[in-house]
Amino acid sequence: MMDADVPRTPARRRRDAAATRQAILDAAVAAFTRHGYDGVGVREIAQSAGVTAMLINRYFGSKEQLFAEAVDVAFAPRTVIAGTGDALAGETARALAARTAPEADELGPFLLMLRSAANPSAAEIMRDAIARHAGRHLGEELSGDAAGVRAELMLALQAGVWLLRSVLATTALRDAPQEELAAHMEPLFRRLTDPQ
Amino acid sequence: MMDADVPRTPARRRRDAAATRQAILDAAVAAFTRHGYDGVGVREIAQSAGVTAMLINRYFGSKEQLFAEAVDVAFAPRTVIAGTGDALAGETARALAARTAPEADELGPFLLMLRSAANPSAAEIMRDAIARHAGRHLGEELSGDAAGVRAELMLALQAGVWLLRSVLATTALRDAPQEELAAHMEPLFRRLTDPQ
DNA sequence: CCATCATGTCTACGAGTGTAGACTCAAACA
DNA sequence: TGTTTGAGTCTACACTCGTAGACATGATGG
Numbered sequence: 179m180m181d182a183d184v185p186r187t188p189a190r191r192r193r194d195a196a197a198t199r200q201a202i203l204d205a206a207v208a209a210f211t212r213h214g215y216d217g218v219g220v221r222e223i224a225q226s227a228g229v230t231a232m233l234i235n236r237y238f239g240s241k242e243q244l245f246a247e248a249v250d251v252a253f254a255p256r257t258v259i260a261g262t263g264d265a266l267a268g269e270t271a272r273a274l275a276a277r278t279a280p281e282a283d284e285l286g287p288f289l290l291m292l293r294s295a296a297n298p299s300a301a302e303i304m305r306d307a308i309a310r311h312a313g314r315h316l317g318e319e320l321s322g323d324a325a326g327v328r329a330e331l332m333l334a335l336q337a338g339v340w341l342l343r344s345v346l347a348t349t350a351l352r353d354a355p356q357e358e359l360a361a362h363m364e365p366l367f368r369r370l371t372d373p374q
Numbered sequence: 375m376m377d378a379d380v381p382r383t384p385a386r387r388r389r390d391a392a393a394t395r396q397a398i399l400d401a402a403v404a405a406f407t408r409h410g411y412d413g414v415g416v417r418e419i420a421q422s423a424g425v426t427a428m429l430i431n432r433y434f435g436s437k438e439q440l441f442a443e444a445v446d447v448a449f450a451p452r453t454v455i456a457g458t459g460d461a462l463a464g465e466t467a468r469a470l471a472a473r474t475a476p477e478a479d480e481l482g483p484f485l486l487m488l489r490s491a492a493n494p495s496a497a498e499i500m501r502d503a504i505a506r507h508a509g510r511h512l513g514e515e516l517s518g519d520a521a522g523v524r525a526e527l528m529l530a531l532q533a534g535v536w537l538l539r540s541v542l543a544t545t546a547l548r549d550a551p552q553e554e555l556a557a558h559m560e561p562l563f564r565r566l567t568d569p570q
Numbered sequence: 571c572c573a574t575c576a577t578g579t580c581t582a583c584g585a586g587t588g589t590a591g592a593c594t595c596a597a598a599c600a
Numbered sequence: 601t602g603t604t605t606g607a608g609t610c611t612a613c614a615c616t617c618g619t620a621g622a623c624a625t626g627a628t629g630g
Binding site for chain 4: 573575593595596597600
């Protein structure tokens with residue numbers, strides 16, 4: 179609490195390359211998640227990071243390479259599944275219901291994925307990121323026949339719920355109570371985690 | 375068999391307003407499905423319809439209103455479910471596996487939905503279309519508790535599979551044989567059609 | 571045959587895009 | 601203290617976008 183500086187915008191750094199790079203990256207993750215790859219310009223990202231647009235090119239080479247790093251950040255630490263073992267299906271269903279609630283307004287890899295899917299270059303970048311992070315991690319958690327297919331079906335179901343409930347806000351899913359919705363989704367996830 | 379989907383010389387209409395309007399609408403459905411709302415410009419749509427960009431504004435008022443009509447066309451006649459009654463789950467799973475196959479390169483409402491979801495105006499238009507067509511039709515087919523939620527979960531699952539398998543082309547889903555994939559998805563749909 | 575009006579085209583504008591190049595300025599090292 | 605280096609900014613270019621307004625054209629009714 180020693181910093182008495184009132185940060186009017188993003189905390190006026192004094193020439194710290196690493197911090198500036200990180201600020202741009204953070205702003206990019208938020209912006210791409212909210213508006214998609216094509217929906218946001220480099221000027222907008224730079225402004226919310228407190229710098230000029232050209233610094234993006236200096237630090238990341240291009241908008242596309244910035245997007246690639248942002249995707250890596252969004253997919254890497256985030257948990258795309260919740261819980262382990264027997265609790266996996268239930269936890270995933272409950273977490274999904276909570277995070278897609280209309281009042282949640284959360285960010286996360288699924289929104290980034292959905293809102294940037296239209297651009298072919300962005301799609302390719304995200305496919306690689308999924309293979310590198312989420313898909314692999316989830317594939318290890320599952321076991322048995324066709325673990326990869328079942329893992330990606332879990333991702334697909336989650337992505338679809340994010341799309342209808344959070345992005346499009348269709349009536350039935352938007353108005354469904356969290357517990358009830360989770361109760362409907364839980365057996366679906368269980369079918370994928372425990373394929374009898 | 376008619377001509378290819380991209381008419382090289384758009385058959386030189388001689389001043390037929392209705393036919394021109396229809397040609398623009400057809401081109402719009404194809405273009406929006408392939409590239410999304412933000413991914414295609416009115417000049418491109420007009421050219422593949424064999425007219426000038428300004429005719430779009432004359433006949434539809436704006437790009438956004440053209441999109442609204444295109445969404446209606448894409449969602450209305452298309453079947454978002456396959457089969458009825460007991461066969462619904464199995465037919466839907468098999469049709470989904472077939473239409474999302476890498477070599478299929480089909481169009482359809484789900485691709486249009488996914489690729490235009492990033493734009494807020496487009497999202498609102500599509501939410502209304504879903505409520506008007508797919509959601510309602512599917513809700514009638516289902517019965518029992520929370521039919522609306524289960525219907526939209528069916529849509530969500532399908533949308534997610536379209537996203538991962540067809541748009542992103544993730545490895546496991548891309549390489550899975552149709553029958554095997556359908557076998558994995560069928561019990562999921564059955565859980566939603568017959569909630570025991 | 572000619573006037574008419576819907577049908578379609580042309581030019582242009584204002585705004586927004588990503589990014590290249592030249593610039594300024596602060597900090598670190600001699 | 602003077603010099604070098606890198607952090608950050610400014611201006612500008614070469615596009616693309618949606619669309620507004622003026623203009624051309626061809627089929628049709630008299």
